[in-house]
Amino acid sequence: xxxxxxxxxxxxxxxxxxxxxxxxxxxxxxxxxxxxxxxxxxxxxxxxxxxxxxxxxxxxxxxxxxxxxxxxxxxxxxxxxxxxxxxxxxxxxxxxxxxxxxxxxxxxxxxxxxxxxxxxxxxxxxxxxxxxxxxxxxxxxxxxxxxxxxxxxxxxxxxxxxxxxxxxxxxxxxxxxxxxxxxxxxxxxxxxxxxxxxxxxxxxxxxxxxxxxxxxxxxxxxxxxxxxxxxxxxxxxxxxxxxxxxxxxxxxxxxxxxxxxxxxxxxxxxxxxxxxxxxxxxxxxxxxxxxxxxxxxxxxxxxxxxxxxxx
Numbered sequence: 179x180x181x182x183x184x185x186x187x188x189x190x191x192x193x194x195x196x197x198x199x200x201x202x203x204x205x206x207x208x209x210x211x212x213x214x215x216x217x218x219x220x221x222x223x224x225x226x227x228x229x230x231x232x233x234x235x236x237x238x239x240x241x242x243x244x245x246x247x248x249x250x251x252x253x254x255x256x257x258x259x260x261x262x263x264x265x266x267x268x269x270x271x272x273x274x275x276x277x278x279x280x281x282x283x284x285x286x287x288x289x290x291x292x293x294x295x296x297x298x299x300x301x302x303x304x305x306x307x308x309x310x311x312x313x314x315x316x317x318x319x320x321x322x323x324x325x326x327x328x329x330x331x332x333x334x335x336x337x338x339x340x341x342x343x344x345x346x347x348x349x350x351x352x353x354x355x356x357x358x359x360x361x362x363x364x365x366x367x368x369x370x371x372x373x374x375x376x377x378x379x380x381x382x383x384x385x386x387x388x389x390x391x392x393x394x395x396x397x398x399x400x401x402x403x404x405x406x407x408x409x410x411x412x413x414x415x416x417x418x419x420x421x422x423x424x425x426x427x428x429x430x431x432x433x434x435x436x437x438x439x440x441x442x443x444x445x446x447x448x449x450x451x452x453x454x455x456x457x458x459x460x461x462x463x464x465x466x467x468x469x470x471x472x473x474x475x476x477x478x479x480x481x482x483x484x485x486x487x488x489x
Contacts, residue, residue, distance in 0.1 A: 190208055191207055191209075191214055191488050191489075192208075192237065193205045193206070193232065193240050193241045193244055194206055195219075195244055195248060196397060198352060198391070199347070199350035199351070199389065200350065201220060201221045201222065201324070201325070201327065201350070202218070202219070202220055202221070202350050203218060203219040203221070203248060204218055204354075204391040204397050205217040205218060205219065205241065206391075206395075206397065207237070209362070209363075209395070209443055209488075210360065210361065210362065210363045210392070210394030210395035210396070211394070211443040211444055211487070211488060212299065212444055212485060212486070212487040212488075212489070213233045213234075213264050213299065213302065214233075214394060214487075214488060215230065215232065215233065215264040215357075215393055215394055216391055216392065216394060216395075217230045217231060217241060218230065218345070218354045218391050219245060219248060219249065219253075220324050220329055221248070221249055222324040222327070223325060224250075225255070225322075225323070225324045225325070226245075226251055226253045226254055226255075226324075227253065227255045227324055227329060227345075228245060228253040228255070228256045228275060229256075229259065229345050229354045229391075230257070230258060230265040230266070230354075230356070230393075231266060231267065231269055231271065232264065232268045233264035233267055233268075233295075233302070233487075234302060234304050234489050235305025235306045235307070236303070236305060237268070237489065238268030238271045239271070241268060242268075242272065245272075252272070252274040252275070253272050253274060253275040254274065254275060254276065255275055255276050255278055255322065256269060256275035256278065257279070257331055257343065257345055258278070258283055258287070258343070259342070259343045259344065259354065259355075259356025259357065259358075260280075260283055260338065260340075260341055260356055260357060261279075261282075261283045261287050261290065261339070261341065262339070263290065263292060263295045263307065265357075266287055266309045266310075267292065267295075267304075267307040267309050268308065269287075269308060269309055269310035269311075270308020270310045277310055277312040277313055278312055278314045278315070278316070278320065278331065279311075279312035279343065280315065280316060280317070280340075280342075280343050281315045281317055281341070282340045282341035283312065283315075283340075283343065284312040284315050286340070286341070287309050287310075287312070290309045292304060292307035295307075298474070298485055299486070299489070301486060301487065302489050316331065318332065319333070320332070326349060327347055327348075327349045328349055329345060329346070329347050329348075330345070330348060331343060331345050332344060332346070334381055334382060335374055335377060335378040335381065336370050336371045336374040336378075337358055337367060337370045337374050337375040337378040337379075338356070338366060338367055338369070338370045338393075339357075339369040342356060342357075342358050342370070343356060344356060344358060344382065346385055350389075351387050351388040351389065352388070352389045352391065353382065353385055353387035353389070353390045353391070355382065355390055355391065355392055356393045357394065358378060358379075358382065358406075359382070359390060359392040359393065359403065360392050360393055360394045360395050360406075361392045361394070361395030361396050361398045362441070362442055362443060363392075363394045363395045363442055363443040363444055364409070364439065364442045364443060364444045364446075364447040365406055365409055365410070365447070366447045366450060366451065367451055367454055368447070368450030368451055368453055368468075368470075368473060369454075370454070371458065372413060372414055372417070372451065372454055372455040372458055373414075373458055375406075375407075375410045376407065376410060376411075379403050379406055379410070383400065386400070387400065388400075390402055390403075394443075408438075412437075412439065413448065413451045413452060414455050414459070416430055416431075416434055416448075416452060417430070417452055417456045417458075417459050418459060420452065420456055421456060421459055421460060421466070426476075427452035427453045427456050427466070427473075428449055428476040428479060428480060430452050430456075431446075431448045431449045431452055432480065434448065446480050446485075447477075448480075449476050449477045449480050450473045450474075450477055453466075453469070453472075453473045453476075
């Protein structure tokens, strides 16, 4: 079915399909800020691969409607790029699909508590969450075949979080990067690794994909990898300065000149990123502990309010 024939809700942040190569769709949401994650579709005649789902019941209901109108059959496989709720809370809306993820993603999904998301984003109407864990897992790589397309599913390394998975449709030169890459949005690695990010980015760069579907934000090209690398190096430099000056991640964030990164969505993620980078750089881990509760408290202190999401 043509994208032109798919019914799209009027509100601009809801899931919208975009044909980016023959048989390959991105499904994007608004500006990609907190909770507005992207999904993807790889369509064959009898095999359909869905990549990630959405954050709320309403969005997942719309996603299912879009998928069922675009695809010749219901999704046969659903690949999760990582365990965060805005990418897995809709898994249960696709009961026909075999859910696939990295081993560590499955373990984290099994322990997910959607009430934490509700507390973190009190203005969001989540409705029902269905974070079904994978029944098929992999450790390093997995290869799927969709008609004439070879789809490489691989764990790129610890960067945004554990189990970061990318999906490369090599025959179409399309990369679904999950939250390893965000376009016009601030990357987050408080739950992953600052130092680990750099070799992951190089691995993605070497794929040479012409079209990249980031975890949040618009479809883009390989320049997003360079943008992300500059940001990670920027945070590492700020963290080194914070350690030298003996100041907290929050104070370092408050005094930082964001420069080119100031225009990105959700700049407050700098606080959590500095928590992680300072923890990795500090010789004495007790001096800069990776205290998740303190990190979120300081993130809201940086903002001067609670976190908000348009989801």
